[in-house]
Amino acid sequence: MQYHPQPTAGEARPWAFPAPERGALPNGLTVLRCHRPGQQVVAVEIFLDAPLDAEPEGLDGVATIMARALSEGTDKRSAEEFAAELERCGATLDASADHPGVRVSLEVPVSRLAKALGLVAEALRAPAFSESEVERLVGNRLDEIPHEQANPARRAAKQLSKELFPTTARMSRPRQGTEETVRRIDAAAVRAFYDAHIRPSTATAVIVGDLTGVDLDALLAYTVGDWSGNAGVSRPVPPITADDTGRVVVVDRPGAVQTQLLIGRIGADRHDSVWPAQVLGTYCLGGTLTSRLDRVLREEKGYTYGVRAFGQVLRSTAPGSSSGATGAAMLAISGSVDTESTGPALEDLWKVLRTLAAEGLTDAERETAVQNLVGVAPLKFETAASVAGTLADQVEQHLPDDYQAQLYARLAETGTVEATAAVVNAFPVDRLVTVLVGDAAQIAEPVRALGIGEVSVVSG
């Protein structure tokens, strides 16, 4: 073939993260809407201010069961009828509970938005919470637990939360409850949680898609506008604290062919001015296949299919809230390596972190990272669902609607020195809690020899 020199880029066409239009309905429901031409599948995200922290003592999992029960029958329809009507719209509906609150996510072709949004409104306004359906959901949830325990990545995440957070903190325990707590949940408990926390005045609906020809105001008025409730009382939000004393916990899986790694601690959330630098530095450490970790662990040594570093917000509070700034993100490195390579892989991983702390990032690394993080935005936000998801994340983290748009500007301004400082501060070699799900008989000794912290073994 004839070789040609590498082409140079053309002129970039401007793109900006969409600015939503914010408003409120007479019932107090906050609404963010965003028109995205061409996106025929509309995404609706509803955030309900019902955090896991609000679950009554001993009833961990009640928020999850309530979220699931929303779509299991209403004052007008049985559970089966509700599911059938929704799928007749070609819609999908998910509801889940996490530390900041409950999220209800609808995706539906725009031609059937009215019908589907009507169903969602019905679920929010008048859920049946029948004893039989709640009992079924509880049984189903109990059946799911062993499946999660068996999954190495899920098992590692559960152990890390238990290690990091004080036992009194909700964050130390599984989001969807344990066998013991889920067993106690009944229809009355679900109803009580709903009555205490679900109301339009503390909820936000985000609607994104091609809204050409849709009279959204009218549509909202006769669907979610019909939902009523009293004004909520604000709850104090406890601060997040974590014990990140450097140590290693092996969750024993005799015979496992791989070791699942999860190495983490907590750090700054999006309200902290260090966030853009932390994002940039974390990307350079482990955002992709050419980042520092995979460059060694995958592309040089072949120990893994891939290791990633990331920061994921656990919960944030509003600036100026009475509880003060109490938000935090989980900062972690995760991946899996073959059993035999566990010791050598961790040794290399620590070497990468030490080298980073000693020598810092290069300008070229920082440049590539900025180009990627900023440049991929139009790709990343091509679908309505991705835009709606990010807008709803901003709402639940108490961020302004233009946060994502501003983040791109701030990333571009962040220098190499700031990014280095942020990532070194985020992943200090002596303040990391390492969870290894793998064959203790084979991996515990090699890991002890590394001196990366006290090593203990728990059963799988």
Place this chain on the structure above:
Amino acid sequence: MPMGHTATAQAGSGGLTATEHRLANGLRVVLSEDHLTPVAAVCLWYDVGSRHEVKGRTGLAHLFEHLMFQGSGQVKGNGRFELVQGAGGSLNGTTSFERTNYFETMPTHQLELALWLEADRMGSLLAALDEESMENQRDVVKNERRQRYDNVPYGTAFEKLTALAYPEGHPYHHTPIGSMADLDAATLEDAQTFFRTYYAPNNAVLSVVGDIDPEQTLAWIEKYFGSIPSHDGKQPPRDGTLPGTIGEQLREVVHEEVPARALMAAYRLPHDGTRECDAADLALTVLGGGESSRLHNRLVRRDRTAVAAGFGLLRLSGAPSLGWLDVKTSGGVEVPQIEAAVDEELARFAAEGPTPEEMERAQAQLEREWLDRLGTVSGRADELCRYAVLFGDPQLALTAVRRVLDVTAQEVQEAARAHLRPDNRAVLVYEPVEPADETDGTDAHEGADK
């Protein structure tokens, strides 16, 4: 006609169009313009997959796909990742039974770079391919296999079902990940021969979709790909056709450390690209798609014997497609109880056919899935390549949803009657065993090392 109303005026094509071109070296090109977002997707399908592999070299097509990211004539090491990601793009590749695809999604103004990169590896991969990358990627792929299949509960179920459903020696008997032994056995020479045999412009389709100037795009494609010589060394895959039904019930019981009993089954279904395959898709959706399906209602809602129950469809064009049943049991429920309920529901459906409401729901679900797939430039680029490579006509991608909506209830019933029967399936049963080295089951720390 069923009652299915359509979500868009033109049922899924949404006014999209595509044009087709062919270079002198045989490279087929499909272009589709869409200026809503300043992005462009490049997708390249090579007509080679695991069905082309020979005995003793399973996994070679996929291992080779990894090597395609290890540098080429003008790109050093994994530099293409740095170049694409540094340009604000994303990239990857995947390998299946019937094809290998490579794709980049770029901001519009970086489209030319993606084309240059794809042409460079199509034309000059062997200039950079060496033992070091081969050894490294062999280890990476073995870890991919461990991570995705060997180290997760039920992880090898698909591999086991495929091996049951397609007889020994059949090109689809093994899955793309291949066996550890074969991955170990692959040599650099195997990889070089594989490239020379299959990675030729006349064995590929290139699609570019999005915010593009078609004339300029075509000129770039001609410039970068035009001088790559065509090559006719390709061996056609072994014939994958099989009788319409299996004719008996095949069965394997697996005793493994899994969290719950499971009943899985693969039903032999019509080839992709046929109206009968679309009818089977609708039948599987009514029976086991979503939360209002017959199996979900029966097993999860009413009998409460399963934690999850559903059907999936693996569409294949060169062999019978597979309808994949997956039921995880609840608590101590035994598999025969589940199996009897599944058989009863399938027999009832074959006898009665879908209700008008069920047809409407299934068609609405499949229509939304199509809108999702065609709603991104990368999804559209991939579908255009798929129809061009497997069926010779990319335009079929834009009308696929119309064909699904055109299927009648009677055809759905006929598909179920003909294929969803006990003598046309391979069954895989999981029976959990206790871990060999069971500890006391508590979660207390022990053996702390000071």
